[in-house]
Amino acid sequence: MKRVVTKSGIALTLLAGLPVRILQIPAEQTLQLRQSILWPTTTLSQLVLPEDSLGKHYGAFLVDRDNPVAVISLFLENIPIDKGVAVQPAESVQRSVRFRKFACDSQHQGKGLGTQLLRYSLSMARSQDGATHAWCDARTAALGWYERRGLVPFGSEFDKGGVKYIRMKIDLQTFEPST
Numbered sequence: 001m002k003r004v005v006t007k008s009g010i011a012l013t014l015l016a017g018l019p020v021r022i023l024q025i026p027a028e029q030t031l032q033l034r035q036s037i038l039w040p041t042t043t044l045s046q047l048v049l050p051e052d053s054l055g056k057h058y059g060a061f062l063v064d065r066d067n068p069v070a071v072i073s074l075f076l077e078n079i080p081i082d083k084g085v086a087v088q089p090a091e092s093v094q095r096s097v098r099f100r101k102f103a104c105d106s107q108h109q110g111k112g113l114g115t116q117l118l119r120y121s122l123s124m125a126r127s128q129d130g131a132t133h134a135w136c137d138a139r140t141a142a143l144g145w146y147e148r149r150g151l152v153p154f155g156s157e158f159d160k161g162g163v164k165y166i167r168m169k170i171d172l173q174t175f176e177p178s179t
Protein backbone atom coordinates (compact mmCIF):
# COMPACT_ATOMS: atom_id res chain seq x y z
CA MET A 1 0.00 0.00 0.00
CA LYS A 2 1.32 3.43 -0.96
CA ARG A 3 0.50 6.37 1.28
CA VAL A 4 1.19 9.99 0.36
CA VAL A 5 0.29 12.99 2.49
CA THR A 6 0.45 16.25 0.55
CA LYS A 7 1.07 19.75 1.93
CA SER A 8 -2.67 20.47 1.83
CA GLY A 9 -3.29 17.61 4.26
CA ILE A 10 -4.72 15.27 1.70
CA ALA A 11 -3.84 11.60 2.12
CA LEU A 12 -3.70 9.53 -1.01
CA THR A 13 -3.75 5.84 -0.30
CA LEU A 14 -3.51 3.10 -2.84
CA LEU A 15 -5.46 0.27 -1.34
CA ALA A 16 -5.22 -3.03 -3.16
CA GLY A 17 -4.86 -1.03 -6.37
CA LEU A 18 -7.74 1.28 -5.44
CA PRO A 19 -6.79 4.98 -5.26
CA VAL A 20 -8.44 6.61 -2.25
CA ARG A 21 -8.24 10.23 -1.10
CA ILE A 22 -8.96 11.24 2.46
CA LEU A 23 -10.08 14.86 2.77
CA GLN A 24 -11.41 17.15 5.44
CA ILE A 25 -15.01 17.86 4.49
CA PRO A 26 -17.94 20.03 5.64
CA ALA A 27 -20.27 18.38 8.17
CA GLU A 28 -23.09 18.41 5.61
CA GLN A 29 -21.16 15.96 3.45
CA THR A 30 -21.25 13.35 6.21
CA LEU A 31 -25.03 13.31 6.59
CA GLN A 32 -25.91 10.86 3.82
CA LEU A 33 -23.72 8.08 5.24
CA ARG A 34 -24.67 8.91 8.83
CA GLN A 35 -28.23 8.27 7.78
CA SER A 36 -27.95 5.32 5.38
CA ILE A 37 -25.45 3.31 7.45
CA LEU A 38 -26.03 4.31 11.08
CA TRP A 39 -29.61 5.57 11.47
CA PRO A 40 -31.63 4.58 8.38
CA THR A 41 -34.98 5.30 10.02
CA THR A 42 -34.18 8.94 10.75
CA THR A 43 -34.11 12.00 8.52
CA LEU A 44 -30.93 13.80 7.44
CA SER A 45 -31.81 16.84 9.52
CA GLN A 46 -32.09 14.68 12.66
CA LEU A 47 -28.48 13.65 12.12
CA VAL A 48 -27.06 17.15 12.33
CA LEU A 49 -25.24 17.40 15.67
CA PRO A 50 -25.49 20.73 17.52
CA GLU A 51 -21.69 20.65 17.86
CA ASP A 52 -21.00 19.81 14.20
CA SER A 53 -19.72 23.32 13.52
CA LEU A 54 -17.04 22.79 16.19
CA GLY A 55 -15.81 19.46 14.80
CA LYS A 56 -13.50 18.26 12.07
CA HIS A 57 -15.03 15.94 9.53
CA TYR A 58 -13.16 13.63 7.17
CA GLY A 59 -14.26 11.62 4.18
CA ALA A 60 -12.67 8.85 2.13
CA PHE A 61 -13.26 9.29 -1.60
CA LEU A 62 -12.79 6.95 -4.51
CA VAL A 63 -11.25 8.75 -7.50
CA ASP A 64 -14.37 8.82 -9.63
CA ARG A 65 -16.78 9.87 -6.86
CA ASP A 66 -17.91 13.28 -5.59
CA ASN A 67 -19.48 11.82 -2.46
CA PRO A 68 -17.45 10.14 0.31
CA VAL A 69 -17.68 6.37 0.75
CA ALA A 70 -16.67 6.58 4.42
CA VAL A 71 -16.96 9.42 6.95
CA ILE A 72 -15.94 10.25 10.50
CA SER A 73 -16.37 13.32 12.72
CA LEU A 74 -14.00 14.42 15.50
CA PHE A 75 -14.62 16.75 18.44
CA LEU A 76 -12.34 17.91 21.23
CA GLU A 77 -14.13 16.49 24.27
CA ASN A 78 -12.86 15.08 27.56
CA ILE A 79 -13.08 11.37 28.24
CA PRO A 80 -16.23 11.01 30.38
CA ILE A 81 -16.37 9.87 33.96
CA ASP A 82 -17.99 6.46 34.49
CA LYS A 83 -20.08 5.85 37.63
CA GLY A 84 -18.31 8.56 39.60
CA VAL A 85 -14.86 7.10 39.00
CA ALA A 86 -12.57 9.40 37.08
CA VAL A 87 -11.42 7.43 34.06
CA GLN A 88 -9.13 10.32 33.23
CA PRO A 89 -6.62 10.84 36.08
CA ALA A 90 -6.88 14.44 37.27
CA GLU A 91 -3.14 14.87 37.45
CA SER A 92 -2.45 13.85 33.89
CA VAL A 93 -2.28 16.38 31.11
CA GLN A 94 -4.70 15.06 28.59
CA ARG A 95 -6.33 16.51 25.55
CA SER A 96 -8.94 14.15 24.23
CA VAL A 97 -10.71 13.88 20.94
CA ARG A 98 -14.00 12.08 20.58
CA PHE A 99 -14.88 10.51 17.26
CA ARG A 100 -18.48 10.05 16.23
CA LYS A 101 -20.68 9.00 13.33
CA PHE A 102 -18.07 6.71 11.79
CA ALA A 103 -19.55 4.90 8.83
CA CYS A 104 -18.50 3.22 5.59
CA ASP A 105 -20.82 2.60 2.66
CA SER A 106 -21.97 -1.02 2.89
CA GLN A 107 -20.78 -1.73 -0.67
CA HIS A 108 -17.25 -0.72 0.31
CA GLN A 109 -16.92 -2.21 3.79
CA GLY A 110 -14.15 -4.72 4.39
CA LYS A 111 -11.73 -3.07 1.94
CA GLY A 112 -9.65 -1.30 4.55
CA LEU A 113 -11.22 2.15 4.04
CA GLY A 114 -12.49 2.48 7.62
CA THR A 115 -9.10 1.53 9.03
CA GLN A 116 -7.35 4.12 6.85
CA LEU A 117 -9.88 6.82 7.68
CA LEU A 118 -9.67 6.20 11.43
CA ARG A 119 -5.86 6.17 11.35
CA TYR A 120 -5.65 9.32 9.28
CA SER A 121 -8.16 11.31 11.32
CA LEU A 122 -6.59 10.31 14.64
CA SER A 123 -3.13 11.14 13.39
CA MET A 124 -4.43 14.59 12.32
CA ALA A 125 -6.02 15.07 15.77
CA ARG A 126 -2.65 14.30 17.30
CA SER A 127 -0.54 16.46 14.99
CA GLN A 128 -2.92 19.40 14.41
CA ASP A 129 -4.87 19.57 17.68
CA GLY A 130 -2.37 18.09 20.13
CA ALA A 131 -4.76 15.31 21.14
CA THR A 132 -3.19 12.75 23.46
CA HIS A 133 -6.18 10.40 23.66
CA ALA A 134 -9.18 9.47 21.56
CA TRP A 135 -12.44 7.89 22.62
CA CYS A 136 -15.84 6.98 21.27
CA ASP A 137 -19.19 5.48 22.12
CA ALA A 138 -18.73 2.25 20.17
CA ARG A 139 -21.58 0.08 19.04
CA THR A 140 -20.97 -3.24 20.80
CA ALA A 141 -21.24 -4.86 17.36
CA ALA A 142 -18.04 -3.00 16.43
CA LEU A 143 -16.16 -3.76 19.69
CA GLY A 144 -13.90 -6.39 18.14
CA TRP A 145 -13.14 -4.18 15.14
CA TYR A 146 -11.94 -1.40 17.44
CA GLU A 147 -10.01 -3.77 19.73
CA ARG A 148 -8.07 -5.05 16.73
CA ARG A 149 -7.06 -1.43 16.12
CA GLY A 150 -5.80 -0.86 19.64
CA LEU A 151 -8.82 0.68 21.40
CA VAL A 152 -9.79 -0.61 24.84
CA PRO A 153 -13.29 -0.63 26.37
CA PHE A 154 -14.07 1.20 29.61
CA GLY A 155 -17.19 1.76 31.70
CA SER A 156 -20.47 -0.11 31.44
CA GLU A 157 -22.56 -0.98 28.42
CA PHE A 158 -25.45 1.38 27.70
CA ASP A 159 -28.27 1.82 25.24
CA LYS A 160 -29.03 4.70 22.85
CA GLY A 161 -32.03 4.51 20.53
CA GLY A 162 -32.25 0.72 20.92
CA VAL A 163 -28.55 0.23 20.05
CA LYS A 164 -26.06 -1.13 22.60
CA TYR A 165 -22.85 0.79 23.15
CA ILE A 166 -19.62 0.56 25.11
CA ARG A 167 -17.10 3.37 25.53
CA MET A 168 -13.64 2.79 24.07
CA LYS A 169 -10.42 4.77 24.13
CA ILE A 170 -6.88 4.80 22.82
CA ASP A 171 -3.69 6.54 23.91
CA LEU A 172 -2.54 8.50 20.85
CA GLN A 173 0.98 8.75 22.23
CA THR A 174 1.45 5.05 21.58
CA PHE A 175 -0.82 4.91 18.54
CA GLU A 176 1.01 4.13 15.31
CA PRO A 177 -0.85 5.47 12.28
CA SER A 178 1.24 3.67 9.67
CA THR A 179 0.69 0.09 10.81
Ligand SMILES: CC(C)(COP(=O)(O)OP(=O)(O)OC[C@H]1O[C@@H](n2cnc3c(N)ncnc32)[C@H](O)[C@@H]1OP(=O)(O)O)[C@@H](O)C(=O)NCCC(=O)NCCS
Pocket residue numbers: 015016037038070102103104105108109110111112113114115116137138139141142144145148
Ligand atom coordinates in the same frame (compact mmCIF):
# COMPACT_ATOMS: atom_id res chain seq x y z
C1 LIG B 1 -17.01 -0.04 11.29
C2 LIG B 1 -16.74 0.43 9.87
C3 LIG B 1 -16.74 1.96 9.81
C4 LIG B 1 -15.37 -0.11 9.46
O1 LIG B 1 -15.10 0.30 8.11
P1 LIG B 1 -14.57 -0.76 7.03
O2 LIG B 1 -14.11 0.02 5.87
O3 LIG B 1 -15.59 -1.79 6.81
O4 LIG B 1 -13.35 -1.40 7.83
P2 LIG B 1 -12.05 -2.12 7.20
O5 LIG B 1 -12.33 -2.57 5.84
O6 LIG B 1 -10.91 -1.23 7.42
O7 LIG B 1 -11.93 -3.36 8.15
C5 LIG B 1 -12.87 -4.41 8.04
C6 LIG B 1 -12.24 -5.74 7.83
O8 LIG B 1 -11.91 -5.92 6.48
C7 LIG B 1 -10.64 -6.52 6.39
N1 LIG B 1 -10.08 -6.14 5.11
C8 LIG B 1 -10.53 -6.63 3.97
N2 LIG B 1 -9.83 -6.12 2.95
C9 LIG B 1 -8.91 -5.29 3.45
C10 LIG B 1 -7.88 -4.48 2.87
N3 LIG B 1 -7.67 -4.45 1.55
N4 LIG B 1 -7.13 -3.72 3.69
C11 LIG B 1 -7.36 -3.75 5.03
N5 LIG B 1 -8.30 -4.52 5.60
C12 LIG B 1 -9.08 -5.28 4.82
C13 LIG B 1 -9.91 -6.07 7.60
O9 LIG B 1 -8.95 -7.04 7.97
C14 LIG B 1 -10.99 -5.93 8.63
O10 LIG B 1 -11.15 -7.09 9.34
P3 LIG B 1 -10.85 -7.19 10.89
O11 LIG B 1 -11.72 -6.21 11.62
O12 LIG B 1 -11.20 -8.59 11.22
O13 LIG B 1 -9.42 -6.83 11.06
C15 LIG B 1 -17.78 -0.11 8.86
O14 LIG B 1 -17.76 -1.50 8.86
C16 LIG B 1 -19.20 0.38 9.14
O15 LIG B 1 -19.60 1.43 8.65
N6 LIG B 1 -19.98 -0.42 9.89
C17 LIG B 1 -21.37 -0.07 10.19
C18 LIG B 1 -21.48 1.18 11.03
C19 LIG B 1 -20.71 1.05 12.33
O16 LIG B 1 -20.80 0.06 13.03
N7 LIG B 1 -19.94 2.13 12.63
C20 LIG B 1 -19.19 2.18 13.86
C21 LIG B 1 -20.09 2.72 14.90
S1 LIG B 1 -19.29 2.76 16.48
